[in-house]
Amino acid sequence: MSGExxxxxxxxxxxxxxxxxVVxxxxxxxxRSVLGGDLAKYAGDALYALLIFWLVxxxxxxxxxxxxxxxxxxxxxAVELFQLTGVPAELGAHSALARLVLGTTFNAPDLPFYAVGAASGWALHRIVRAVREGRRRRPPARHPR
Incomplete structure (x- = not known):
């Protein structure tokens, strides 16, 4: 294979x-504009972990x-536990980006939703892979004459 x-x-x-x-x-x-309250918060937690899955x-x-x-x-x-130090809250007070990336306060119920987001990444990855492999293996359709 060439370099290019x-x-x-x-x-x-x-x-x-x-x-x-990106999605x-x-x-x-x-x-948060579509959902409200705890549902929006925990959906955001799951999406945070899903984003990390894709970035990996x-x-x-x-x-x-x-x-x-x-x-x-x-x-x-680890980011959730880091919030116990107070450092993310201090950084978040000065930066919206730090607040988005690191959060501000520890909340133990966030942890299971991170697991849901990460597992969703695994499931989506497997589904896409299965669809791609199915397309490769499927013989061409035969049209009746």
Whole structure:
């Protein structure tokens, strides 16, 4: 494979998770305008972990989905636990971006929703992969004459 072909293959392998990440960010930013209260908050938590799942696959596209799931949950939980230090709250007081990325206050009920988001990434990844493989294996349709 030539260098140019290798670069194209690498970009192509990152395109789907990158597009999924963009859609996930859009969903996360708009969820509060569609949903309200706890439903919006916990949907946002799940989408946060889902975004991390996609970003893992953008950075390392050959990563197995179950590993990306564990990393997504682990990073999300680590950020949640980091909120216990008060550092994210202090940073969030000065930066909207820090508030979006790190949150401000620890909330233990967020943890299961991170697991839901990470597991959703795994499930979506498996579904897309199965559909792609099904298309490759399916013989051409025969039209009656």
């Amino acid at each position: 072909t290798t670069v194209r293959a690498r970009l192509r392998s990152r395109a789907a998770p990158a597009a999924a990440a 996930t960010v859009a969903a996360g930013l708009s969820v 696959l953008v950075v390392a596209p050959r990563t197995r989905a179950w590993i990306a799931t564990i990393v997504a949950f682990g990073v999300s939980a």
